[in-house]
Amino acid sequence: xxxxxxxxxxxxxxxxxxxxxxxxxxxxxxxxxxxxxxxxxxxxxxxxxxxxxxxxxxxxxxxxxxxxxxxxxxxxxxxxxxxxxxxxxxxxxxxxxxxxxxxxxxxxxxxxxxxxxxxxxxxxxxxxxxxxxxxxxxxxxxxxxxxxxxxxxxxxxxxxxxx
Amino acid sequence: xxxxxxxxxxxxxxxxxxxxxxxxxxxxxxxxxxxxxxxxxxxxxxxxxxxxxxxxxxxxxxxxxxxxxxxxxxxxxxxxxxxxxxxxxxxxxxxxxxxxxx
Amino acid sequence: xxxxxxxxxxxxxxxxxxxxxxxxxxxxxxxxxxxxxxxxxxxxxxxxxxxxxxxxxxxxxxxxxxxxxxxxxxxxxxxxxxxxxxxxxxxxxxxxxxxxxxxxxxxxxxxxxxxxxxxxxxxxxxxxxxxxxxxxxxxxxxxxxxxxxxxxxxxxxxxxxxxxxxxxxxxxxxxxxxxxxxxxxxxxxxxxxxxxxxxxxxxxxxxxxxxxxxxxxxxxxxxxxxxxxxxxxxxxxxxxxxxxxxxxxxxxxxxxxxxxxxxxxxxxxxxxxxxxxxxxxxxxxxxxxxxxxxxxxxxxxxxxxxxxxxxxxxxxxxxxxxxxxxxxxxxxxxxxxxxxxxxxxxxxxxxxxxxxxxxxxxxxxxxxxxxxxxxxxxxxxxxxxxxxxxxxxx
Numbered sequence: 001x002x003x004x005x006x007x008x009x010x011x012x013x014x015x016x017x018x019x020x021x022x023x024x025x026x027x028x029x030x031x032x033x034x035x036x037x038x039x040x041x042x043x044x045x046x047x048x049x050x051x052x053x054x055x056x057x058x059x060x061x062x063x064x065x066x067x068x069x070x071x072x073x074x075x076x077x078x079x080x081x082x083x084x085x086x087x088x089x090x091x092x093x094x095x096x097x098x099x100x101x102x103x104x105x106x107x108x109x110x111x112x113x114x115x116x117x118x119x120x121x122x123x124x125x126x127x128x129x130x131x132x133x134x135x136x137x138x139x140x141x142x143x144x145x146x147x148x149x150x151x152x153x154x155x156x157x158x159x160x161x162x163x
Numbered sequence: 164x165x166x167x168x169x170x171x172x173x174x175x176x177x178x179x180x181x182x183x184x185x186x187x188x189x190x191x192x193x194x195x196x197x198x199x200x201x202x203x204x205x206x207x208x209x210x211x212x213x214x215x216x217x218x219x220x221x222x223x224x225x226x227x228x229x230x231x232x233x234x235x236x237x238x239x240x241x242x243x244x245x246x247x248x249x250x251x252x253x254x255x256x257x258x259x260x261x262x263x264x265x
Numbered sequence: 266x267x268x269x270x271x272x273x274x275x276x277x278x279x280x281x282x283x284x285x286x287x288x289x290x291x292x293x294x295x296x297x298x299x300x301x302x303x304x305x306x307x308x309x310x311x312x313x314x315x316x317x318x319x320x321x322x323x324x325x326x327x328x329x330x331x332x333x334x335x336x337x338x339x340x341x342x343x344x345x346x347x348x349x350x351x352x353x354x355x356x357x358x359x360x361x362x363x364x365x366x367x368x369x370x371x372x373x374x375x376x377x378x379x380x381x382x383x384x385x386x387x388x389x390x391x392x393x394x395x396x397x398x399x400x401x402x403x404x405x406x407x408x409x410x411x412x413x414x415x416x417x418x419x420x421x422x423x424x425x426x427x428x429x430x431x432x433x434x435x436x437x438x439x440x441x442x443x444x445x446x447x448x449x450x451x452x453x454x455x456x457x458x459x460x461x462x463x464x465x466x467x468x469x470x471x472x473x474x475x476x477x478x479x480x481x482x483x484x485x486x487x488x489x490x491x492x493x494x495x496x497x498x499x500x501x502x503x504x505x506x507x508x509x510x511x512x513x514x515x516x517x518x519x520x521x522x523x524x525x526x527x528x529x530x531x532x533x534x535x536x537x538x539x540x541x542x543x544x545x546x547x548x549x550x551x552x553x554x555x556x557x558x559x560x561x562x563x564x565x566x567x568x569x570x571x572x573x574x575x576x577x578x579x580x581x582x583x584x585x586x587x588x589x590x591x592x593x594x595x596x597x598x599x600x601x602x603x604x605x606x607x608x609x610x611x612x613x614x615x616x617x618x619x620x621x622x623x624x625x626x627x628x629x630x631x632x633x634x635x636x637x638x639x640x641x642x643x644x645x646x647x648x649x650x651x652x653x654x655x656x657x658x659x
Contacts, residue, residue, distance in 0.1 A: 072242075
């Protein structure tokens, strides 16, 4: 069991490093590449939580879809070698105070309010269960999300196309 | 067994980092990336709860799927807006786009 | 005697000696990774030589004939050594970290997909229960590597190639995944091993129970999208030699270029292996018990050979198409994905689902043929592509 804990600490450190590069990095493309590594680290953490299906979906949607769109937009809007002098605006101190306050609150809530829980020893295969749940219990939100995606697609096309 | 609080603290740190990035970055695409980080941190918490709650019905994982779908919609519309901004202002730095500010 | 039982026996033997389980696990991992890497290198070098011979014979040439003697079989080895010995150039204006990382991402993502390929009965590195989803999602990382390479090269041809690759990959991944859902729905599983086992029966007592027969539409859709995923002609717009020099890898040389090249051919094998597993019955095929060998070993050997034969047949078709079809224009490419392939994939999905609910498996054929006819009629009824004169704006 200590091995699993070691893997968790390694993945957590990796994901945190990637997230820090995303947020604090000066080069926007390197931030995007770090975001890809962060998403992959998250997917590995999902596997550690017996959520293989979501790990695969995470890689497929976030890495294969969203980050590619992000990189696409970056390539259209910025050039290599052009370094921006300032990557942050003038609210750094206020934002840092807000973020640190939020962090303290979250850590306090995660360590004190929650009783020790340990769930089942291992979750069964989740994909068939999720499929059934999405089309029975959660059919209405599922349909709502599909309408949302359609609306977002139409909206994106309308916004991005030239007059 | 890894304690549940480990996952929650990790999610909290990533969420706070995302908040900091979304509040301070000038590049609109970087702000979008920070928002994606925040959504991912939330997903991590959902999946951790789905794993650790006794007699779970995997509601956490179902909700995470909805979060991913909404994140995809948000990224598509957000990037379309960024491209529109770039076309009109030749910049994606949000603090230079202040036409409607007094 | 399967692969898994061999590993189990190895674990048991070492455990009897009192060695902690981590040691045999690591040993098995290293051996498996080495075998897979060795297979990829040899297969890719063979495919490169084979492609050159096929191209040559289609163009009534001989192709490489000198190196190694018989029909120049050692040509790829010589080329590989040449690439290894070349100077490793990194352009001055390049973003070095991303430039170095890009070929590793492409190669790593391709190799990772080999984990769930079912080579023979019981011979699979890890039969994940999300097998096919894993393969599709890990393959999508390849595009990320291509974009990293294209952008970090700081070269306009490379950047154009990367932009085209991003657009193409995002578009073609949608019908690709949708077309894979048909076999998954019939078999009721995503595990690669179980998908092959689900095709062991026979349709009407004559045809082999492969999913290609009821899912012919899905197979054709998948194969078209797979060509686009591999950047093969007629979808080689990201690296079109005659307009983009070489596209995203124009600035790469030596070892890093070799990694891109190897990954490209390894990726061809991956998409062929997916098609073989989901549509062409995987390792199923006629077999006879060999004298002097246990039954399951003989079955395994025949399965191994059948799987390779089917995969390399599909690869041969890919190489054949390269010299038959012309490259698409970018707007044609996107239109084809969104206006033709996506509706076809959805129609196939709906018909498959309906037939499965009705519970008559024989109907799968009727449904499959019906969609095929519908697609053919729709394609025939489409207005002919507008010819664009040189210099005219579209």
